[in-house]
Amino acid sequence: MKSFAFARAWAQDLALPLWCSNGFDERRGLFHERLDFDRHPIELSASRLMVQARQIATYSRASLAGWHSGADDKVASCLAHVERLYHRADGHPGWIFSIDPDGKPANRVRDLYAHAFIIYALAWSHRLTGDPHAIRLADETLAEIDVVLAAPHGGHFDAAPTDDPTRRQNPHMHLVEAVLALYEATGRERDLARATALIELALARFIDRENGALLEDFTLDWQPLNPRGKNRVEPGHLFEWVWLLGEYRRLGGSVPEAVTDKLLFFGLEHGLNAETGLIVDAVTEDGSVMIPSYRAWPHAEGVKALVTAAQAGQPDAAKMADHLLASLITFAPETYEGGWLDRFDVDGTPLVDHMPASTLYHVMGALFEAEKLDRSEGGA
Secondary structure (H helix, E strand, O other), rough: OOHHHHHHHHHHHHHEEEEEEOOOOOOOOOEEOOOOOOOOOOOOOOOEHHHHHHEEEHHHHHOOOOOOOHHHHHHHHHHHHHHHHHEEEOOOEOOEEEEEEOEEEEEEEEEHHHHHHHHHHHHHHHHHHHHHHHHHHHHHHHHHHHOOEEEEOOOOOOOOOOOOOOOEEEEEEEEEEHHHHHHHHHOHHHHHHHHHOOOOOOOHHHEOOOOEEEOEEOOOOOEEOOOOOOOEEHHEEEEEEEEHHHHHHHHHOOHHHHHHHHHHHHHHHHEEEOOOOOEEEEEOOOEEEEEEEEEEEHHHHHHHHHHHHHOOOOHHHHHHHHHHHHHHHHOOOOHHHHOOOOOOOOOOEEOOOEEOHHHHHHHHHHHHHHHHHHHHHHOO
């Protein structure tokens, strides 16, 4: 891959060092959520569990892959702080959503998305350290999800307590990712079985059988939330599912190739702006553009999907993966020194005034996958 060597050097020399130095609060032992464009921390009223979990997992993966050294103790200490501050912090089962600057609960909601990411972090931390406590805590968290976020018609509620009846595919997608990571860490069939159940729900409910569009929002019983042609489809999530289903196959699961082929085709056909070659934020299930702006993370997920397709032998997938990796790099100009402009409008106007730490999870996920393709092509 032509773009890989540059992207790897950027990650190793700039991004990974930045987000565990400027991006880490030594006083609290937690990661900062945001940096400004001069790479200074932005103090917020609350710190979300999701961001801490993403950073723990990302640095665990970077260490295991040999991309970054010297942060293992910091990451292990951070995970211990996170468990103490977020897990059952109000005396009830599950993990609270966020804490205030003093470490006290800020938002006590139990959020499926955040729970998925702490399981993901625990799985990767275990792979790095071998600590059995991480697996025990992941199992406890899964049991808490089954009770606290139990829902009818399959899957889970997004949050508890909540008065929002909307069901969403996104947190379920990340729960699949988490339990697959757990399965790879443990080899336990029950973890793969849980992933299988969630994937069966996705195949039955999330994906439009006519054209392969992946819908985002649903009614309580998993019907499309809006009339046909008005439902939101995020190309980045189509690409994420292509990669995720490829991971499921790699680990022994079975999904018809027609499913992933349709997902990938829809994402490429309707998700890319023909003039810029960039991935738009959202379309509808008939392919009409709904949100024409651009974010970094869909390009990262596109890289992952196309690496998966290239490894399966699909023509031109490697070339397209390289194109999207080059596009991803444009979100991180040299002046940001390891940071990024996470979102901008169709005319190039920035739509954010900060650099979110949470983007690192997507970027590094793309680069870890790109490395596989680079090696298969004879790269270093």
